[in-house]
Amino acid sequence: MVAVRLGGLDHVISASRFDRSLLTTLFARAGALEGTRGQSLHGRIMATLFYEPSTRTRLSFESAMLRLGGCVLGTEAAHVFSSAMKGETLEDTIRMVCAYADVIVLRHDREGAAAQAASVATVPIVNAGDGPGEHPTQSLLDLFTIERELGRIDGLHVVICGDLRFGRTARSLARLLCLYEGVRISFVAPDVVQVGEDIRAFLRDRGVSFTLHSRLEEVIGTADVVYQTRVQKERFTKLAEFEVARSAIRIDSATMARLPARAIVMHPLPRVDEIDAVVDDDPRAAYFRQAANGVALRMALLEMLLA
Numbered sequence: 619m620v621a622v623r624l625g626g627l628d629h630v631i632s633a634s635r636f637d638r639s640l641l642t643t644l645f646a647r648a649g650a651l652e653g654t655r656g657q658s659l660h661g662r663i664m665a666t667l668f669y670e671p672s673t674r675t676r677l678s679f680e681s682a683m684l685r686l687g688g689c690v691l692g693t694e695a696a697h698v699f700s701s702a703m704k705g706e707t708l709e710d711t712i713r714m715v716c717a718y719a720d721v722i723v724l725r726h727d728r729e730g731a732a733a734q735a736a737s738v739a740t741v742p743i744v745n746a747g748d749g750p751g752e753h754p755t756q757s758l759l760d761l762f763t764i765e766r767e768l769g770r771i772d773g774l775h776v777v778i779c780g781d782l783r784f785g786r787t788a789r790s791l792a793r794l795l796c797l798y799e800g801v802r803i804s805f806v807a808p809d810v811v812q813v814g815e816d817i818r819a820f821l822r823d824r825g826v827s828f829t830l831h832s833r834l835e836e837v838i839g840t841a842d843v844v845y846q847t848r849v850q851k852e853r854f855t856k857l858a859e860f861e862v863a864r865s866a867i868r869i870d871s872a873t874m875a876r877l878p879a880r881a882i883v884m885h886p887l888p889r890v891d892e893i894d895a896v897v898d899d900d901p902r903a904a905y906f907r908q909a910a911n912g913v914a915l916r917m918a919l920l921e922m923l924l925a
């Protein structure tokens with residue numbers, strides 16, 4: 619295991635690793651770093667090891683590292699372009715990459731892969747998505763975005779919709795929202811992709827109020843945040859279930875007409891057709907601002923892990 623670092627942050631595997639004071643520190647630092655370049659990570663090396671496709675997560679991590687004066691190396695499509703193709707275990711790969719880099723950002727198609735990597739790593743592992751498991755740094759930038767857009771997180775009504783069964787960003791977001799007072803969560807999805815029992819139990823244990831719905835209309839009138847997600851086509855084993863889920867929840871101009879004036883629409887992206895492109899021009903559409911916030915948030919996180 620790596621030594622305990624600033625804020626007690628070593629590996630970032632699950633959103634449940636964070637507490638509120640750590641988030642306050644992280645968001646303040648991210649706000650201060652936004653738009654800046656510096657040398658605080660000069661001479662440090664970040665490896666990105668991606669076994670699944672990515673645009674925003676990998677490039678924003680790389681941009682964050684470069685803006686802090688660090689260096690990056692990595693492989694995408696790692697199942698094909700790394701020695702995994704030759705049968706190397708993830709553990710052996712991680713052992714090697716630890717000799718080449720000071721931090722490893724890992725995306726894998728298997729739930730639990732990041733924890734497995736951390737069990738042999740001698741440098742911090744950052745989970746950039748482990749199958750349908752979690753995506754903690756996405757939920758950090760999601761909360762950072764909510765705080766910036768609405769000025770607070772306490773007391774908000776957050777509607778999380780789309781694919782809540784396989785969507786790891788939704789799962790991590792629900793975990794992080796537990797840290798705030800008086801938050802109410804409405805999960806909106808058809809039964810085949812409704813949020814799992816593990817997340818429901820996590821929320822119940824922490825006394826967080828949540829309800830389940832199949833239609834956005836039931837909750838949108840009181841929403842502060844609508845967090846839409848892509849139906850994760852690649853994770854379905856039954857085509858019939860995917861067909862049920864694919865077009866169940868859509869956000870279009872009719873949805874926006876029901877949404878309160880000060881609410882925001884978020885999405886981790888990439889979007890397919892679950893948010894109509896006409897919504898993009900609405901000032902309440904926060905998803906591109908949300909994606910941009912990923913750079914500053916990941917700068918602050920890398921500093922916390924490495925500085």
Ligand code: NCD
Pocket residue numbers: 674675747753756786787847848886887888
């Ligand atoms: C998400 C992911 O990979 O989980 N994308 C992201 O990192 N912003 C969401 C998705 O793929 O639908």
